Amino acid sequence: MVTQAQSPNIYLLVPIALIAALLGTAVIRGPSLVSPAGMGSAIIVAAPLILATYSLMVLAVAGRGTIDLAVGPLLAFINVVVVKLSTLEILVSPIATFIVAVGLGMLYQLAFALVVIYVRVQPIIVSLSGFLALTGINLVILQRPGGIAPSFMQDWGAGTTIFSPVLLILVLATLGWYLFTATTFYSNLKMTGYDERAAWTSGVKTDVVRVGAHLIAGIYVGLGAICYTALISSGDPTQGQNMTLTAVTALVLGGVALSGGRGGVTGALLGAVSLWLIGYVLATFNFGAIQAFITQMIYGLILVASLLLTLLVPFLGRYLSFVSPWSVFLLLGFVVVGIMLQVSTIDFYNEAGSTVVQQNLAERYFLIEPARAVGEGLAMTRVQLLALLTCLAAVSFTVAARLMNSESARRQMGLFQYLFIVSLLLALFMIIAIRPERAIMG
Numbered sequence: 100m101v102t103q104a105q106s107p108n109i110y111l112l113v114p115i116a117l118i119a120a121l122l123g124t125a126v127i128r129g130p131s132l133v134s135p136a137g138m139g140s141a142i143i144v145a146a147p148l149i150l151a152t153y154s155l156m157v158l159a160v161a162g163r164g165t166i167d168l169a170v171g172p173l174l175a176f177i178n179v180v181v182v183k184l185s186t187l188e189i190l191v192s193p194i195a196t197f198i199v200a201v202g203l204g205m206l207y208q209l210a211f212a213l214v215v216i217y218v219r220v221q222p223i224i225v226s227l228s229g230f231l232a233l234t235g236i237n238l239v240i241l242q243r244p245g246g247i248a249p250s251f252m253q254d255w256g257a258g259t260t261i262f263s264p265v266l267l268i269l270v271l272a273t274l275g276w277y278l279f280t281a282t283t284f285y286s287n288l289k290m291t292g293y294d295e296r297a298a299w300t301s302g303v304k305t306d307v308v309r310v311g312a313h314l315i316a317g318i319y320v321g322l323g324a325i326c327y328t329a330l331i332s333s334g335d336p337t338q339g340q341n342m343t344l345t346a347v348t349a350l351v352l353g354g355v356a357l358s359g360g361r362g363g364v365t366g367a368l369l370g371a372v373s374l375w376l377i378g379y380v381l382a383t384f385n386f387g388a389i390q391a392f393i394t395q396m397i398y399g400l401i402l403v404a405s406l407l408l409t410l411l412v413p414f415l416g417r418y419l420s421f422v423s424p425w426s427v428f429l430l431l432g433f434v435v436v437g438i439m440l441q442v443s444t445i446d447f448y449n450e451a452g453s454t455v456v457q458q459n460l461a462e463r464y465f466l467i468e469p470a471r472a473v474g475e476g477l478a479m480t481r482v483q484l485l486a487l488l489t490c491l492a493a494v495s496f497t498v499a500a501r502l503m504n505s506e507s508a509r510r511q512m513g514l515f516q517y518l519f520i521v522s523l524l525l526a527l528f529m530i531i532a533i534r535p536e537r538a539i540m541g
Contacts, residue, residue, distance in 0.1 A: 110354030110361070111424040113408050114369035117352070119431035121376035123438050128383040130442045140258035143265050143330055145375040147174065149368060150272060150323030151346040152353070154204075154316040156367040159350060161312040162292030162359025165222040166350075167211065169229030170320055171342030175335065176233045177203045177324035182246035182334030193251050197325065204321030208313035216306050230343070237336035246334040255329035265326050272322055276364040279315070288312055292359030341395075348398050349374045351405045374398070 131137045151170050158165040167173075177200050184190035190199060211229065215222050255264050279285055290298040291308045299305050328334075353370030355362030381394055 109424065111366055111369065112427060113405070114353050114366060114373055115424055115428050115431065118369055118373045118376065119435050121373055121380060122435050125376050125379050125383075126435075126439050126442050128380055132379070133439045133442050135260050136258060138261045139263060139266075141375070141379070142261065142269065143256055143258050143263065143326070145372060146265050146269050147323045147327035147330060148342065148345055148349065148375060149269060149371040150319050150326060151342055152349045152367045152371040153272060153276065153364055154319035154323065155346055155350045156353075156355050156362050156364065157312050157316045157319065159355050159357055160288060160292045160359060160362045161309050162295055163215075163222055165215070165359075166226065166347060166357060167208075167229070167316065168223075168226040168343055168347070169207075169233055170346055171339035171344075172230055172233035172237060173204065173207055173339070174320055174324045174327060174342055175237050175337070175339035176207075176240075177321060178328050179237050179241040179246070179334040179336050181324065181328055182248055183240055185249045186246045190249060191251075193249070196249050196251075197321075200325050201318050201321035204319075204324070205314050205317035208317035208320075209310065212310045212313035216309060234339065237339065241334045241336045244331075244333060244335040244337065248328050248332045248334075252325075252329045253332060256332055265329055268322055268326060272319060273364050273368065280363070284308070284311060289361075292356075293361075344395070344398060345374050346371070348401055348405070352401060374401075377401070 126133055151174055154170055158167055181200055190196055211225055214220050214225050287303045287308050291305045295305055349370035352373055353366030355366055
């Protein structure tokens with residue numbers, strides 16, 4: 100039996116706690132995030148980073164310290180090629196656009212794999228060479244930001260609603276990885292990353308596995324380039340460098356082992372969303388001309404802190420073996436969703452919606468108001484309604500905790516936990532979508 104201290108999921112405690120703190124802060128600092136437009140914009144902006152982190156995650160799991168530092172310039176390369184071909188009216192079909200984007204990503208990663216495997220050049224040397232070469236090639240193709248994205252994706256980056264083609268790409272990419280984990284190839288990939296010599300002696304064709312990992316990474320970076328093109332609706336050859344640093348930081352923060360054999364989209368997703376939230380929260384502060392410097396400095400500090408925490412997690416896991424990352428996720432999820440619901444319905448619970456901004460923090464976000472009847476036909480005060488909802492939440496959490504306790508020996512969440520989390524997210528989206536714009540007081 101695998102104990103909690105030995106489970107790789109213990110590494111998710113850090114990104115789970117960080118993302119909860121950041122999301123709560125982001126909602127309070129920028130309440131516009133809790134709206135269909137705010138959520139939609141967040142998904143579109145974060146999608147390229149998430150997919151770039153997925154690409155790095157696949158290579159990291161394959162082992163040998165394979166971290167493609169050229170993932171940012173490669174994403175920008177695919178972006179400028181697609182935009183250049185679209186501007187010349189050579190690329191107009193959605194299917195052709197996806198084939199070109201994904202195909203370019205796979206071709207580059209195939210060349211990367213062949214050089215590392217058969218020429219036997221160290222991955223770090225190949226990735227640095229690719230970084231420098233692609234940075235220059237991007238500027239040759241497109242000297243400055245400009246051009247026109249394919250016409251079919253002109254409205255993809257509008258961000259006026261939660262559900263968009265970019266969200267669909269992100270969901271399918273994530274589900275694709277979970278389906279991939281059910282295959283024998285994935286088992287061979289993890290075995291190769293953990294101990295390549297043992298995998299080879301066990302009959303695993305390690306070279307084929309590595310080539311397959313690079314091809315999958317190419318698919319993810321191609322999809323990331325599509326989302327990035329939809330975000331800016333043009334081409335930009337200069338943004339690859341920042342994308343690389345951010346994606347590597349998100350990878351480490353998500354608990355993915357750079358030495359190989361451990362990692363998945365759950366950690367990569369949490370790490371990427373955390374990095375996006377850091378940028379969002381910092382944007383709510385005014386640092387003036389040094390805004391970019393402060394952001395990059397914090398990314399670097401987080402990278403160093405994440406590496407240190409990664410080294411400490413096995414030691415701390417001996418004393419935190421009773422803590423389940425998924426229990427922490429659900430518990431902090433209740434808190435964060437409560438903050439989001441409070442922020443999204445503040446106008447309804449305030450007597451004068453126009454004076455919300457002038458209230459202090461306690462009055463604005465913590466329901467410190469006298470009890471009064473809610474609505475005309477509801478014979479229940481606000482305090483009574485809050486007490487009822489609290490009791491229902493406590494009962495739901497107790498049931499969830501009991502079911503999680505029965506599955507505590509498993510390495511992953513059971514079906515109930517997934518359905519429970521999905522129902523919470525759907526309820527949140529529905530409340531945000533139908534929230535009243537202004538309170539109607541009698």
